[in-house]
Amino acid sequence: METIDFAQPDIFAQTAFYMFLGIFGRYVLIAALFYYLFKVKYQAYFQPREVNLRPRRPEQHWREIGFSFITSVIFAVVGTAMVVLWQKGYTKIYTDFSQYSILWFVFSIGLVLFLHETYYYWLHRWMHLPKVYKWVHKAHHDSITTSAWTSFSFHPTESILQALVLPALTFVIPLHYSAIVVILLIMTTTSVINHLNTELYPRDFHRHWFGKWWIGATHHSLHHSQFKYNYGLYFTFWDKWGKTESPDYDKLFDKKTSQVGESA
Incomplete structure (x- = not known):
């Protein structure tokens, strides 16, 4: 790769195109x-x-895929x-x-996830300020009842802020290129799980030593329905420290994991 000049406009465009195929294809494959x-x-x-029982509008999937397409283009150019x-x-x-x-x-992956979590939590709270929300974050929140397809559905401005x-971090933290691949897979997979609107984790997981710090669909669905709680991306620690975790989380998690295959 060192012999290829990626700064050349034609090579840059080709690389961005193939990177877009990888990013958008990864989103479609995992979400599907x-x-x-x-x-x-x-x-x-x-x-x-299922956490939020409000019906989804028929056209919502296509709107989300459209925004995800644009998000993938932005991520590819930045990448x-x-x-x-x-x-x-x-x-x-x-x-x-x-x-x-x-x-x-191994540590570098955990460090990046921690720093990304910190960046996103405070960015997320900023995006909920009234003067910012309608211009940056509203497009994502138009999906009140989320699904796997919501995971990349962002306004272009929010996509840029997330892509940077x-x-x-690569300017200051030594990262093997395969560690970056692992981080990106974690990003996509957790985003899909968190937006699935169906709690996949087992009963009492939110009381487990790891599970109480890890975000799932119940945690994030409450953010989409209540707006003022649960701003985290991967972990719950900033919500706990910032006192922004929904008071309904534990009760709802218990309810949704107490019965499987029966009406909750």
């Missing part, structure tokens, strides 16, 4: 898989775990720019696995 498994094939089994910056030596992305220890490899954090 979860939608099929939990809304079609095993719908009867998981229906009691290609990150490749250019790596090639020019501005980032700390490394390709030789032996350059850092396996312990650092990972490239910015």
